[in-house]
Amino acid sequence: MRAMRYERFGRPEVLVEADVPAPVAGPGETLVRVEAAGVNFGDIKQIAGEHTDGPYAPRGPLPRVPGMEVVGRTAAGRRVLGYVRQGGYAEQTVVADRDLVALPEGVSAGEALAVLVQGLTAWHLLRSVARIRPGESVVVHAAAGGTGSLVVQLAREFGAGRVIATASSDDKRAFALEAGADAAVDGAAEGYRERILDANHGRPVDIILDAVGGPVLDGALDALGYLGRLVTYGASSRQPASAIAPGRLAVDSISVAGFWVVPLIARDGAGGAALAELLDLTARRRLRPLVGAEYDLARARDAHEDLLGRRTKGKLVLRP
Template identity: 85%
Template sequence: MRAMQFERFGAPEVLAEAEVPDPVAGPGETLVEVEAAGVNFGDIKHMAGEHTDGPYAPKGPLPHIPGMEVVGRTADGRRVLGYVQQGGYAAKTVVADRDLVSMPPGVSAGAALALLVQGLTAWHVLRSVARVRPGESVVVHAAAGGTGSLAVQLAREFGAGRIIATASSGEKRAFALELGADAAIDGEAEGYKERVLDANQGRPVDIILDAIGGPVLDSAVDTLGYLGRLVTYGASSRKAASALAPERLAVESIGVAGFWLVPLIARNGVGGPALEELLDLTARGRLRPLVGAEYDLARARDAHEDLLGRRTKGKLVLRP
């Protein structure tokens, strides 16, 4: 079968097209003919060899086929969405049954792929970690990105009272407002507190969803109100935040929690009410995943370079 693989760790240029044997499903697994595969920063980290242990660690000897998300069909004709630790950049792949869900009619491959990692992350940071309640104010950092754009929409769906989006450009802020945010502001650390409080009509906020880290996280904590919660699920700034003293958390009655999707999938699989709700909301037109460019599988290297160069918007899709 046709696949993209790498024989050594490195930058996108290590990816090369190859003919490889078809995978064989074992007990508790299903063979899927791939219609589309999603592209993630995790794929790039896998290729770079950045993770030597933990959930992203490469499995088995080289060469490897990267790719964590696939949409395709099973031998009995079911159209499915699946999560794999590696092996998605191929014409066929094997998926554990607990990481495979049937797709409802009317959901595109790109939209479904956007729901798997980014959508589940947005759902869990709001529901499982922040435990958003109706009427609460929610600040979403990087609100025009894959996870942020879904978090804005889900916060509205879950009954948030006021949604404040942060984004780096006027175009992105306008997009966040289109998705349902009540206000959209610049997310830079300098002047952050004043902008957020002004956007929340002078009041401290209840929930902040942060994937930036560094000075932005430090500034965000200063805007939390009584029993406010900040959830960190990434650090795109690649800068360290100041250590938060436990005494401050206690005195101000605020909480800071973290979330990473991969360990949750390792424990429970992707199936369950979260993904079912995301797919249902999308099928009914209540949730709009942001889908970006599509590439032929042989151009996977170009997709990685575009992602690294921040030239993309929305979920990138490979077509075998």
């Protein structure tokens, strides 16, 4: 079967098309013929060799086929959404039954892929970690991305009083406003606090969800109000942030937390109430996942380069 694999660690150019043996499902697994595969930053980190242990770590020696999420059909013809640790960039893959769910009618492949890793991340950022309360203000960094655009919509769905988006360009900020943000501002570190407070009518904010890191994270702390919460779940800037002094957290009564959805999936499986709610909201058009560019499987390298270059909006999809 056709697949994209990497034989050494490195940048996206190490991905090559190859003819590989079809996988065989074992006990508690299902073989899925892949209709579409999702692209994530985690895939890029895997082929770069940045995750050699922990939940992101692939199984077995090189070469490997990356890809964590797929939509496809079982041998019985059932259309499903599945999470895999690796192997999604292929015409067929094997999915553990605990990580496989049936797709409701009216949910496209791209939408389903968007609400798996990224949708679950958005849901848990707001519900499990930030513990959003009705009326609170929420700042969403990188709000035009796959996760950010879902956070904007879910914050509104969960009763946020004001949703403020940050993004790096005018068109991305315009998209965030269309997704439901009340305000959208430049997310650069310089002048960050002033822009956020201005967007929140001069008041500090309750929740900030950060996937950028570096100096932006440092600036975000200055924009939090009493009992404010900052949740970090990525570092797309690839820049270090300053050390956070515990005394400052105590004096300002703010908290900083981290979140990574993959360990949660490894522990509980991809199915469950959160994913069921996300798929139901999507089927009822209460949630509109942004599906970005689609690429032929052979162009997986281009998808990775575009994601790294911040030239994308929404969920990127590969089509075998």
